[in-house]
Amino acid sequence: MVKMLNLSHLSGEGDTSVLSGKQRGLAARAEYNLDALDEADEELSVVLSPELEAITPSFVLGMFGKSVKHIGDVDAFFRKYHFSAEPHLMAQIRRGAEYSLLKGDPLPF
Numbered sequence: 001m002v003k004m005l006n007l008s009h010l011s012g013e014g015d016t017s018v019l020s021g022k023q024r025g026l027a028a029r030a031e032y033n034l035d036a037l038d039e040a041d042e043e044l045s046v047v048l049s050p051e052l053e054a055i056t057p058s059f060v061l062g063m064f065g066k067s068v069k070h071i072g073d074v075d076a077f078f079r080k081y082h083f084s085a086e087p088h089l090m091a092q093i094r095r096g097a098e099y100s101l102l103k104g105d106p107l108p109f
Contacts, residue, residue: 002082005032005040008049017053023060034063038070046083054058055089060096 010019010028019025029035039063048055068077074097083093 002045003037003040004047005037005044005081006047007032010045011049011052014063017051017061018056019052020054020056021067022058022062025059025064029063029066032063034067038067043079044081047083048083048085048089052085052089055085055092056098057092057096057099060093061099064093064097065100068097074098074101 005020008030011017064077067081068074071077071080074094077097078094079102083090085093
């Protein structure tokens with residue numbers, strides 16, 4: 001079973017075209033209770049606002065970094081969390097996911 005995770009409201013339903021900042025990502029992680037979703041067996045379809053132009057690796061690190069660490073592998077993360085996004089957004093999401101597996105904290109703030 002695939003559950004939908006709609007992130008459109010994070011960008012104000014189109015009011016902003018950029019999701020940025022590790023702290024904002026951490027707040028979104030808490031809002032969506034991703035710790036519990038990481039433990040569930042179900043896959044997640046992640047929906048982004050069609051108006052979104054950028055999602056910074058720092059935001060991805062804040063929101064999904066702990067999920068990637070929990071799963072232990074970037075490709076396995078993308079098998080659980082299915083993003084449907086333009087190629088440039090997918091590159092930013094992948095970069096943030098990859099940062100989460102670096103030793104230490106790549107963005108300590």
